Amino acid sequence: MTTHTIVALVENRPGVLNKIASKWRQRGFNIESLAVGHSEIPGVSRMTFTVDGTRTDVVQVTKQMDKVIEVVKVVDLTEHNMVHRELALAKLGAGPKERGSILEIVDIFRAKIVDVSAESIIVEVTGTEEKVDAFLEMVGPYGITELVRTGRIAMTRGPEAPMTIDKSKVEAHKFRAAGEGKAKIGTLI
Amino acid sequence: MKLTGAQIVMECLAREGVEHIFGYPGGANLPLYDTLRQYPQIQHVLVRHEQAAAHAADAYARLTGKPGVCWATSGPGATNLVTGIANAWMDSVPLVCITGSVVSWLIGRDGFQEADITGITLPITKQNYLVLDVDDLAGTMREAFHIASTGRPGPVLIDIPRDLQQAETEFEYPEKVNIPSYTPEVEVESGLIKKAAQLINEADRPLILAGHGVIISKAYDELKELAERANIPVICTLLGLGGFPGSHELFMGMPGMHGMYWNNIAIGEADLVMGIGMRFDDRVTGKLADFAPKAKIIHIDIDPAEIGKNVKTTVPLNGDVKRVLTDLNPLVEPSKHAAWHARIRDLRHDHPSIAIPNVDKVLPQYVIKKIYELSGPNAYYVTGVGQHQMWAAQHFWSDNPASFITSGGLGTMGFEIPAAIGAQFAKPKDLVWSICGDGGFQMTMQELATCVEYELPIKFAIINNDFLGMVRQWQHNYYDKNLQSVKMLQPDFVKMADAFGIAGLRVSDKSQVEPAIEDALRHPGPVVIDFEVEQEEDLFPAMPPGAALSETIDQPKFAEELEKVSTP
Numbered sequence: 064m065t066t067h068t069i070v071a072l073v074e075n076r077p078g079v080l081n082k083i084a085s086k087w088r089q090r091g092f093n094i095e096s097l098a099v100g101h102s103e104i105p106g107v108s109r110m111t112f113t114v115d116g117t118r119t120d121v122v123q124v125t126k127q128m129d130k131v132i133e134v135v136k137v138v139d140l141t142e143h144n145m146v147h148r149e150l151a152l153a154k155l156g157a158g159p160k161e162r163g164s165i166l167e168i169v170d171i172f173r174a175k176i177v178d179v180s181a182e183s184i185i186v187e188v189t190g191t192e193e194k195v196d197a198f199l200e201m202v203g204p205y206g207i208t209e210l211v212r213t214g215r216i217a218m219t220r221g222p223e224a225p226m227t228i229d230k231s232k233v234e235a236h237k238f239r240a241a242g243e244g245k246a247k248i249g250t251l252i
Numbered sequence: 253m254k255l256t257g258a259q260i261v262m263e264c265l266a267r268e269g270v271e272h273i274f275g276y277p278g279g280a281n282l283p284l285y286d287t288l289r290q291y292p293q294i295q296h297v298l299v300r301h302e303q304a305a306a307h308a309a310d311a312y313a314r315l316t317g318k319p320g321v322c323w324a325t326s327g328p329g330a331t332n333l334v335t336g337i338a339n340a341w342m343d344s345v346p347l348v349c350i351t352g353s354v355v356s357w358l359i360g361r362d363g364f365q366e367a368d369i370t371g372i373t374l375p376i377t378k379q380n381y382l383v384l385d386v387d388d389l390a391g392t393m394r395e396a397f398h399i400a401s402t403g404r405p406g407p408v409l410i411d412i413p414r415d416l417q418q419a420e421t422e423f424e425y426p427e428k429v430n431i432p433s434y435t436p437e438v439e440v441e442s443g444l445i446k447k448a449a450q451l452i453n454e455a456d457r458p459l460i461l462a463g464h465g466v467i468i469s470k471a472y473d474e475l476k477e478l479a480e481r482a483n484i485p486v487i488c489t490l491l492g493l494g495g496f497p498g499s500h501e502l503f504m505g506m507p508g509m510h511g512m513y514w515n516n517i518a519i520g521e522a523d524l525v526m527g528i529g530m531r532f533d534d535r536v537t538g539k540l541a542d543f544a545p546k547a548k549i550i551h552i553d554i555d556p557a558e559i560g561k562n563v564k565t566t567v568p569l570n571g572d573v574k575r576v577l578t579d580l581n582p583l584v585e586p587s588k589h590a591a592w593h594a595r596i597r598d599l600r601h602d603h604p605s606i607a608i609p610n611v612d613k614v615l616p617q618y619v620i621k622k623i624y625e626l627s628g629p630n631a632y633y634v635t636g637v638g639q640h641q642m643w644a645a646q647h648f649w650s651d652n653p654a655s656f657i658t659s660g661g662l663g664t665m666g667f668e669i670p671a672a673i674g675a676q677f678a679k680p681k682d683l684v685w686s687i688c689g690d691g692g693f694q695m696t697m698q699e700l701a702t703c704v705e706y707e708l709p710i711k712f713a714i715i716n717n718d719f720l721g722m723v724r725q726w727q728h729n730y731y732d733k734n735l736q737s738v739k740m741l742q743p744d745f746v747k748m749a750d751a752f753g754i755a756g757l758r759v760s761d762k763s764q765v766e767p768a769i770e771d772a773l774r775h776p777g778p779v780v781i782d783f784e785v786e787q788e789e790d791l792f793p794a795m796p797p798g799a800a801l802s803e804t805i806d807q808p809k810f811a812e813e814l815e816k817v818s819t820p
Contacts, residue, residue: 074433077382078370085375119560126557132379132399135433 066095067121068140068147068217069112070226072102074133083110083134086127092116096149096214104228107135111216138225140217147217150189152177153199156206157184165205172198183208257386258283258417261350262291264393267425270321272297272312272677274305278325279365281352283417297677297706299670300698302329306336307667307696308674310345311634311657315678317470319346319400319408326353327365330411334372335664337407341376342661343491344464346405348396349373356384356413370411378406386419391426398429403436404555405468438554440571440579448550448567449583452482455524455548457592460486461507461536465529465553465573466495467654474577475528476500482587485596487515489530490645491660498649504596505606505649508536509795510642512606514599516793516801519544521595526550529573532562533661542800552576603806605793606646614762616715616785617643623685623713624648626769631683632657632675636668636692638722639791640715644687666695669712673699676708683711683773690716690742700752703778711772712780714745717787725790730797749780760784 073079080099087094095113102109114121125137157165158181165184169176174188188198195212219225255263261284265273274297277285288296299305302324309320320340324333330351340347354363359382370380379399381392389412396408452458466475475495479486479502486496487504496503507515516538519525525547530536532551537543540562548566551559552573559568569576608618620643624633629650634657635641641658648656657675659667672686693714703710724738749756755775759768759782772779795804 078374078380081371082374089375123557123561130378130555130557132431132434 064115064117065141067112067114067116067118068145068215069114069121069125069128069137070140070217071110071112071128071137072104072135072226072228073108073110073131074135075101075106075108076133079108079131079133080110082131083128086124086131087112087114090120090124090127092120092124096212098214098216107228109226111214113215135228136226140219140225143219143223143225144221145217145219147191147215148189149192149195149213149215150187151195151199151210151212152185152187153202153207154183154185154209155202156182156208158182161205165202168198168201172201174198253423254420255423256283256287256417257389257412257419257421258287259290260386260389260421260423261393261412261417262287262294263423264390264397264425265294265321266291268393268397269318270294273321273323274299274308274312274674275323276302276305276325276329278329278352280326280329280354280414281323281350281417283414284323284350284352297673297702299673299702301696302332303335303666304670304673304696304699304702306333306347306349307339307664307670308677309347309349310336310340310343311671311674312678313340313345313347313405313674314657315632315654315675319348319397319405320674321348321350323350324352325365326351326369327367329365330369331367331372334376335662337373337409338376339659339662339664339667340407341378343659344405344468345407346400347407348400349407349409351409351411352417353382353411353413355415357415359413370409373409376407377409378404380409380411382411383416384413386416386421389416389421390424394426394429395431399431399434403434436554438556438571440569440576442579444567444569445576445579446583448569449580451524451548451550451567452484452526453585453587456589457522457595458482458484458524458526458589459518459522459547460484460526460528461489461530462486462492462495462528463489463530464491464495464660466492467529469529469554469573471529471574471577472496472653474574474581477581478577478584481581481584483589483593484526485518485593487511487519489533489536489660490658492530493645493648493656494650494652494654495529497651499651503649506645507801508533508538510646510791510793511536512646513603513793513804513806514596514605516795516804517599517603518596520546520802522547524548524550526552527563528552528577529554531558534562537562537801538795538803539798539800542802605806607807612762613786614759614765614783616640616717616721616783616789617647618762619713619715619759619765619783619785620644620687621647622765623687623769624650626766626773627683627685631655631685632679633685633687634658634668634672634675635687636689637663637665638689638692638720639717639725639789640687640689640721642722642791643715665689665692668692669696669699670702672710672712673702673706673708676710677706684708686710686712688712688714689721690714690718690745691720691740693745694740694743697748700749700754700778700780704753708778709776710778712778714780714782715785716742716745716782717785717789718742719787721789722791724788725794728788729790729794745780745782755779757781758784
């Protein structure tokens with residue numbers, strides 16, 4: 064059992080996220096984190112999953128994912144040399160007395176204060192999950208009233224680009240984005 | 253040319269060469285029905301329950317090689333299709349299912365007869381669509397047929413709101429389908445082909461396990477060439493039956509849970525197993541850890557996700573069976589494997605497995621065997637699910653390609669009647685037998701009305717043991733003889749046939765079996781024969797659930813009375 068980082072390029076169409084999530088569900092996987100957003104190609108979204116499982120099980124699911132028609136490419140980045148990050152926003156109960164010591168921790172973690180009020184501050188911290196965990200542990204005693212984490216996003220280091228799609232393929236076909244032209248029902252992705 | 257959405261659907265169906273639609277009307281697909289008479293080249297077949305529409309389209313697709321088309325209204329019409337769609341999904345059958353949906357502004361508001369059918373069918377379709385713009389309709393239809401019929405075939409569903417069926421737009425039929433994320437055609441590396449050929453040439457005890465992929469790919473000649481070239485015995489999976497001639501000396505019958513004992517033992521001794529267009533299903537492999545322990549595995553399959561899913565593969569050949577075998581065959585060297593064949597001959601001699609005891613009772617397997625013998629070489633057989641299905645498979649030794657239609661993966665009771673309807677539409681001039689269980693028959697028997705309405709001369713053989721036979725056998729053998737809910741109170745099937753306007757016959761004595769079958773064959777219309785067979789006949793060979801192939805139990809009964817009536 065290891066944590067796998069799976070990246071998928073998918074056509075940005077209604078129902079795709081549901082279809083892919085369903086493949087993990089069918090095999091009894093719990094998705095630890097999931098981040099979705101646009102990729103460098105118009106009409107194509109990039110999804111990053113982290114899941115715990117054996118290599119054989121994960122290979123099986125990625126093959127099943129690849130069978131979803133809208134999936135352009137799936138790669139398990141786990142064994143690649145990659146950069147991965149997560150972003151968290153934490154709202155801390157912080158009156159004037161605590162602010163100073165919180166600021167010190169924020170400084171050490173190269174985090175950022177993004178909102179301040181008389182009773183609270185919001186801190187933005189970016190890094191690996193371990194770094195975010197460590198930060199949260201440090202500020203825990205001040206009282207975290209609200210927390211949101213984006214889940215992991217990842218990219219391979221250096222010129223290696225396993226996620227690249229054949230350029231000619233991309234040019235030959237205009238990926239059809241959801242909601243193009245007329246209003247459509249259904250959420251994005 | 254300006255057309256309505258409904259006309260676009262029909263126009264696309266016509267251009268795809270569709271000749272039959274199996275369907276049922278309702279509020280949300282009325283515009284489609286309103287358009288039907290403008291397309292006389294397409295016949296609509298009115299079934300009595302939507303599940304039957306999907307099963308009929310399924311069997312129709314298996315026999316024509318083209319996607320079967322069925323449609324239904326929204327809500328319950330659509331959900332009634334679900335079992336049929338799941339059946340096609342498990343058995344890789346190309347279907348295009350069109351459901352009417354509530355008007356688009358009611359979607360998501362729990363409108364009357366609304367069901368989220370794209371959500372419901374998501375895990376059992378190869379692709380599904382909710383069309384929300386009439387301009388997308390033609391492209392969606394084109395894509396649906398392309399996706400259903402290419403690569404590993406499967407069902408595709410298109411949900412079309414009623415207002416879209418009525419909306420007008422300029423009709424443009426897309427010349428090409430362009431789905432960059434979908435690549436059904438895969439090239440196999442020549443290196444892997446060479447490696448596979450080398451394994452075959454080095455093998456002393458090779459076996460072929462041929463599956464449905466051989467039939468889908470129509471690779472009959474290529475499979476025969478491979479088998480004959482290197483003298484390799486061919487075992488066919490349940491869905492692979494009919495992919496290799498039954499009378500061929502290399503044909504070994506079926507493996508697995510109720511397969512021939514000799515096959516299950518041979519698989520354990522083989523040094524090379526070639527899975528061709530099959531998926532190493534648990535009913536074939538038994539306990540995975542003990543499957544083919546001495547064998548290297550070559551796996552040919554078009555679906556990359558099948559390779560390595562259940563069984564560790566030595567050489568994966570991910571591609572279309574016909575294409576792969578075309579490349580592979582020339583590299584395979586002639587071989588005799590004399591010792592291996594001698595061993596298999598001994599196994600077959602010592603364990604005749606499917607020999608039928610010569611007793612006075614009406615044995616179900618005897619009835620099935622007689623149907624095969626008396627129906628000639630060109631008949632088609634559709635079965636339900638259970639004991640009768642396995643007996644039908646065990647004794648199926650026809651040379652007619654793809655003439656055995658059964659629900660393999662999903663194991664859907666009630667498949668036998670509607671699927672026979674689809675089969676008869678696909679093969680209007682040929683004899684179609686529906687071999688039914690008394691349980692399954694009662695699940696879809698309303699479709700007898702469809703047979704009468706369309707004058708389909710299907711012969712229904714109810715293998716009636718007054719029990720849900722397979723379940724009874726399991727309860728008896730594996731649940732301490734605790735028989736629960738398996739004894740069925742039956743209607744009088746002969747009277748019932750009469751009520752539908754179908755000829756009905758009852759057979760309760762062995763001497764009546766042949767005359768009844770001959771009567772049915774002579775009768776120009778549909779016939780129901782109620783074969784009152786031995787009630788507690790067990791099905792053998794049988795591999796206990798969770799056991800390994802080597803633990804298969806051969807015939808424990810009638811040992812002295814065995815009379816060989818089948819190919820040894």
